[in-house]
Amino acid sequence: MRMKSGMEQAVCTLILLARLPERTTLKAEAISERLEVSPSYLKKLMRMLVQAGLVDSTPGTRGGFSLAKKPEEVTLYDIFLAVEGRGGMYRDRGVFTSVFACEGQRSTGTCVLGHVMRRAEKAWVEVLEQETLASLLQQIRKTYSSERLAEMDAWLTSQLREEVNE
Amino acid sequence: MRMKSGMEQAVCTLILLARLPERTTLKAEAISERLEVSPSYLKKLMRMLVQAGLVDSTPGTRGGFSLAKKPEEVTLYDIFLAVEGRGGMYRDRGVFTSVFACEGQRSTGTCVLGHVMRRAEKAWVEVLEQETLASLLQQIRKTYSSERLAEMDAWLTSQLREEVNE
DNA sequence: TGATCGTGGATAAATAATATCCACAATAGT
DNA sequence: ACTATTGTGGATATTATTTATCCACGATCA
Numbered sequence: 568m569r570m571k572s573g574m575e576q577a578v579c580t581l582i583l584l585a586r587l588p589e590r591t592t593l594k595a596e597a598i599s600e601r602l603e604v605s606p607s608y609l610k611k612l613m614r615m616l617v618q619a620g621l622v623d624s625t626p627g628t629r630g631g632f633s634l635a636k637k638p639e640e641v642t643l644y645d646i647f648l649a650v651e652g653r654g655g656m657y658r659d660r661g662v663f664t665s666v667f668a669c670e671g672q673r674s675t676g677t678c679v680l681g682h683v684m685r686r687a688e689k690a691w692v693e694v695l696e697q698e699t700l701a702s703l704l705q706q707i708r709k710t711y712s713s714e715r716l717a718e719m720d721a722w723l724t725s726q727l728r729e730e731v732n733e
Numbered sequence: 734m735r736m737k738s739g740m741e742q743a744v745c746t747l748i749l750l751a752r753l754p755e756r757t758t759l760k761a762e763a764i765s766e767r768l769e770v771s772p773s774y775l776k777k778l779m780r781m782l783v784q785a786g787l788v789d790s791t792p793g794t795r796g797g798f799s800l801a802k803k804p805e806e807v808t809l810y811d812i813f814l815a816v817e818g819r820g821g822m823y824r825d826r827g828v829f830t831s832v833f834a835c836e837g838q839r840s841t842g843t844c845v846l847g848h849v850m851r852r853a854e855k856a857w858v859e860v861l862e863q864e865t866l867a868s869l870l871q872q873i874r875k876t877y878s879s880e881r882l883a884e885m886d887a888w889l890t891s892q893l894r895e896e897v898n899e
Numbered sequence: 900t901g902a903t904c905g906t907g908g909a910t911a912a913a914t915a916a917t918a919t920c921c922a923c924a925a926t927a928g929t
Numbered sequence: 930a931c932t933a934t935t936g937t938g939g940a941t942a943t944t945a946t947t948t949a950t951c952c953a954c955g956a957t958c959a
Contacts, residue, residue, distance in 0.1 A: 568734065568735065568736045568737060568817050568822050569734065569822055569823075569824065569915085570734045570822050570823045570824075570850070571734060571946095571947065571948085572826045572828070572947085572948080573947080573948080574823075575825070575826055575828045575829065575846060576828055578846050579828050579829055579832050582832075583832070594903090594904070594905090595904085595905075596904090601831070601832060602828050602831055602832060603828070603831040604828060605948070605949050605950085606949090606950095607948085607949055607950055607951080608947090608948055608949055608950090610905080610906090611948090611949090613905080614905080614906070614907080617905085617906090624904090624905055624906085625904085625905080625956090625957080626903085626904050626905045626906080626955075626956045626957055627903065627904055627905085627956060627957025627958055628902065628903045628904065628957060628958045628959065629903085629904085629957080629958065629959095630903075630904045630905065630956085630957065630958090631904080631905085632905085643849060651734050656734050656735055656736050657735075657736045657740075658735065658736075659741070660738045660741055662738070662741045662742055662745050662768050662769070662770060663741065663745055665767070665768055665769040666745050666748075666749070666767060666768060666885065667873070667877050667881050667885065668881070679869060679872045679873050679876055680741060680744050680869070682872070683809060683860070683861070683864050683869070684736070686860050687857045687858075687860035687861050688857065690856040690857055690859070690860050691853045691854065691856055691857035692853075693856070694849070694852050694853035694856050695849070695853050698849050703845060703846070703849075706845045706848070707833070707845050710845055711833050715833050715834070719832065719833065731957085731958075735946085737915095737916065737917090738916085738917080739916080739917085760934090760935065760936085761935080761936075762935090771917070771918050771919085772918090772919095773917085773918055773919050773920075774916090774917055774918055774919090776936080776937090777917090777918090779936080780936080780937070780938075783936085783937090790935090790936055790937090791925090791926075791935085791936080792924075792925045792926055792934085792935050792936045792937080793925060793926025793927055793934065793935055793936085794926060794927040794928065794932095794933065794934045794935070795926080795927060795928090795934085795935085796925085796926065796927090796934075796935045796936065797935075797936085798936085897926085897927070
């Protein structure tokens with residue numbers, strides 16, 4: 568039971584996008600270079616983020632991606648759902664009902680184990696829901712030296728693309 | 734990010750063993766038949782449970798498995814650790830440090846995302862630690878009809894093996 | 900019109916989970 | 930002592946999931 572590395576990539580990407588000035592975008596290739604990850608897989612992740620409504624995309628010569636919401640409105644759980652999909656970590660595979668169903672009679676429905684697992688997962692989700700891109704950025708400011716943040720911003724300005732005024 | 738079906742199998746197995754009378758055992762093949770799962774994989778799971786100290790095993794003609802602890806002493810997290818191993822669900826793959834490390838300088842250590850994930854996982858673990866085989870059995874008694882429980886016990890007595898007195 | 904970009908799907912490669920098999924050691928019954 | 934039975938441990942296949950690659954397409958801008 569391991570979380571996809573895609574989650575880490577998605578969070579990093581969104582943090583970059585969150586530091587982007589208004590009306591500017593970043594293209595997928597620039598992001599994958601910065602994260603040092605596979606360009607094709609990151610593009611796939613970007614599509615997921617777009618479909619989940621977390622990111623806006625603009626095609627074309629000066630196109631790229633930008634945050635669709637304010638940083639404080641994007642929770643870690645939103646990102647998790649976008650990347651890992653709904654469905655939860657535990658899924659009943661019918662073993663319990665095999666044990667307790669006597670001949671032909673099938674599950675009354677709720678598997679006892681599933682009930683506990685859902686409770687545990689809920690506790691887990693609640694933590695992720697309290698953390699947003701904004702709160703992560705705040706922690707990052709505390710954790711990393713200002714030189715690193717400055718370097719990141721410098722890189723961003725070197726890579727960003729200005730959106731065309733409509 | 735999906736939990737292994739092995740977890741469900743292990744929990745069911747331990748519940749069966751928990752209903753076993755004192756000084757009796759159940760052999761692996763009987764268990765896998767009851768759970769309707771692969772015999773070889775279940776045997777592998779049994780080895781994990783033995784190595785984790787949750788289950789005792791006795792080889793030989795009348796051998797089999799039995800619970801090594803009292804049902805109230807075995808938590809769901811114990812089982813999870815036995816089956817999924819330590820290491821947690823989130824593992825830093827260095828993407829964060831790629832983004833924030835400026836040339837050569839590598840991670841100061843703590844990845845911000847990892848910190849949150851560990852908090853979330855801790856909340857998740859705490860729920861699993863509060864649930865034991867005993868509490869699960871109690872819920873099972875509430876959930877399933879007494880006929881089913883009787884059927885299960887009947888099956889158990891038909892399959893169990895008496896340990897030889899030493 | 901041409902270059903650049905995101906979209907979407909098909910598909911391959913890598914990894915993790917599940918399953919199968921076999922030689923071995925320990926035990927009980929004979 | 931012998932044999933049948935059972936767990937142990939490892940090697941290895943099979944299957945599912947994740948990660949990676951590739952290509953045809955449509956939109957945007959110079």
